[in-house]
């Protein structure tokens with residue numbers, strides 16, 4: 722597991738490990754993405770951010786504007802979901818910090834370049850107006866809804882044919898997580914839910930969400946998919962589900978946990 726806390730943020734050094742990114746790709750050598758400083762040549766267009774320690778080694782993430790020659794390129798999504806979940810937190814954190822670093826090169830308040838990093842935390846301090854800019858984390862809810870022995874599954878317009886998942890969406894300003902669950906379910910499929918229960922969370926670095934997973938129960942209404950978001954939605958008996966996300970994602974974990982709970986309840 723990635724250890725986040727540290728007394729001071731070190732500068733890149735020869736004993737550290739490096740995760741190299743170029744655009745939306747992770748660079749690998751012989752299938753490995755944790756590389757040594759000797760595996761690549763630090764260049765002037767490379768930006769690096771300290772991530773924490775992993776297996777007692779300092780980890781840095783470095784983003785290149787163009788991938789250097791000699792590396793293979795893997796999609797972040799493929800690495801996160803098709804390799805061991807042992808690396809999930811490390812890769813998610815590295816990608817989120819690199820995104821923050823790339824997206825916060827200038828102060829959002831006064832427009833001055835942000836060059837001063839805090840020594841002990843991930844914060845950039847504007848030398849002109851003194852505001853601190855932290856990595857952006859966007860809270861989202863994801864909810865598995867049951868109705869008797871059935872689960873609600875929906876296919877967003879962006880998902881391939883036959884691929885179903887839970888209802889999910891961003892938490893709005895001023896909203897509680899529970900209010901976000903009620904609103905998102907109603908907006909996306911037109912039903913009311915009750916008995917909302919928190920289950921688990923997962924960082925989701927596409928680019929900086931924190932997914933918070935819930936169970937809920939159907940209360941009232943007819944399924945009415947929002948035409949601008951949902952291609953189709955329906956109820957599936959828990960032991961006869963369509964194609965759903967794999968268990969590395971919180972969406973897949975919620976569905977599996979709900980299926981298990983329904984199977985054990987003997988309904």
Ligand SMILES: [Zn+2]
Nearest residue numbers: 828831847850
């Ligand atoms: Zn400023």
